[in-house]
Amino acid sequence: MLDRKPDQGGIAVIGLGRLGSHLAESLSALGREVLAIDRDAQHVQKWSSMLDQVAQADATDEGALRQLGVADLGQAVVAIGASVEASVLTVLALVELGVPQIWARATSGQHAKILSSVGAHHVIFPEAETGERLAHLIISRMLDFVEFGEAFAVARIPVPQSLLGRPTSEIRLLDRYGVRVIGIRRPGEDRYRYVSDGLELAEGTVLIVEGTIEQVQRFSTLS
Template structure:
């Protein structure tokens, strides 16, 4: 619900994953623009419980309220979905206050796409990690290049848990797919590792030369 930048990219990604998607927006221009690319695009007021009932939104297991431009429309849409008894309501928040309101009126999951993307990109900019996922409890999973100083060594010999405070859970040799790592995994030049651990430890490991 809401075909702004976040909503349209989310709907497009779900469609490419083979999921059935119903997209709703009150702006006729946005509806027309996306009607050829998404399964079903409908012009409707998502704050109206009656309109949502007519569209049979309860036949879907999950709904995402992607409205960001209007706090009022976002909150009223979540409230209408709650009244309909939707089992899974995901809602986009633009501030902590907005998030608290969304949770109080019935949102099961509140997301901050701009903040989450900003934090992830910041880590990519200031470190050598190739990709980065941060969790709330100071924990991260990242993909990093095999440091030159570690090329040719096995994980049994290296013991990254003890030496660097990270665990290597996957390894990729150039030209081959990722595989789960084991003690016998030998680090290859130009290879990529998937590591997990504390955020600082992961970044320090990625920064090894």
């Protein structure tokens, strides 16, 4: 496990369902101090041996959160998905405690509006985002896909057969397809690197490209 980084502030993860438990594990592996909270004794018992700090508490209770020291943490994530009421009341409690950065999981557009209105700084839709990303991967040759906003995307795509054997200086992807290559990994290499103009595109080369969602999707369908 990595060394803890107390200077970056601890993070409370509230709700140890699938999202919350995996998030708490990942944050802990990245060296962050994590306080995991759930009202279910079974969840707390399950994760107590895998996370440094796990507490059983009703996160809608401002006093309980204060006793656990949540007010002293820099960030909190409300990963509760089963109860809209509980997630909203938990965000309200965190706002009252003055937590500087509050992330909250939403299960619908209306839920998201409520979370924002009561003080959540960041609202996320993990199921919707995962579903949309998976849809793009299924209908294309993309190996990975990340959307930014409503129009821009970055994707990892194998070099189309029609571009094999040609140097990057000749294919003019930006002019022809509207995408820009920001990284490349050639066969036998472990890491991606910046692309150079005279680099020949060989079989097995993988590109990281950026552009609008439509442009990236169209480029990924080239044969």
